[in-house]
Amino acid sequence: MPTFARLAVLIIVAYAIYALLLATFQRYLIYPGRNLVPPTIPSGVAAGAEPFWVITSFGKVEGRFVAAKAAGRQPVVIFFHGNGELVDDLSPELDQLHQLGCGILLVEYPGYGRSSGRPYQRSLAETALAAFDMVVQRPEVDPKRVVSFGVSLGSGPAIALAVQRPVRALVVAAPPASLRPFAHKRLLPSFLLHDTFDNAELVKKYSGPTLVLHGQHDSVMPFPHGQKVAAAAVHGQLVPLSADHNDLLGVPGFWKAVEKFFNVNGVTPAVLVSPRHS
Secondary structure, eight states: OOHHHHHHHHHHHHHHHHHHHHHHHHHHHHOGGGGOOOOSSOOGGGGGOEEOOEEETTEEEOEEEEOOSSSSSEEEEEEEOOTTOOGGGOOGGGHHHHHTTOEEEEEOOTTSTTOOSOOOHHHHHHHHHHHHHHHTTSTTEEEEEEEEEEEGGGHHHHHHHHHHSOOSEEEEESOOSOSHHHHHHTTOOGGGOSOOOOHHHHGGGOOSEEEEEEETTOSSSOHHHHHHHHHHSTEEEEEEESOOSTTGGGSTTHHHHHHHHHHHTTSSOOOOOOGGGO
16 A cells, blocks of 8 residues: 555544544533532532422432522522533622522533433433423512523523523523534534534524623633624624633623613613622
8 A cells, every 4th residue: 555545544544533532522521510529518609599409301400599689579590500610619709690689590410410310402401491490480489580591501501491481581601602613623523513502593593682791802612602692692682891701700891781681671670789890
């Protein structure tokens, strides 16, 4: 066999092995938080939250519920975190939702922490729908003022929920428009992806108000992803912020934008958040 032909065969075989390894272990890359160990004592918003188990076809998924401060039926935010976190140790910044007068339901990923199942796009979506169906039965929750809120990969189940249940509004922070470009970046054909999270396509099916917040210097989920999701939404609003990926929720302007969006869309009355987020 000529040298060139042998080299071509070696390249093809090497690429096939590379593609097979990535395809086989892709879920370990997409869902790194499945290996995190829950802390003994929860922190942040979860520290004072009530355990809330979401019942799905594959078992129970952990959640944490914080009732709104006011009595009676109040708005609730169903919150889906990023893929490298657990509900036990989410940022204390989420208390801003409580300050706005909302209850909060923190929803875990299947297979994360103490939860049953495995994290897949489909299992995350099922969990999101089940969480909605359960939380709206609570006497503290106004079923007409439910907000679906997702951060990073958590935008996937947040959008899936908004499309399939009557949520009042949708908020996504640093959302991927799709995971297909990340496969292409690694020279992997996107048809090998099990979970594509084509959010820019799916969000077209939601007719309610959508707020997209994205860091202009995001090194994990580049800013154009947020632009595409906002442009695809029927009633989308994009708020660009001077932030990277992991500091997005703490930068000035983030919670003021959320507050204004909630007020305009009838989720909450006018309530001022902490001055440090003005």
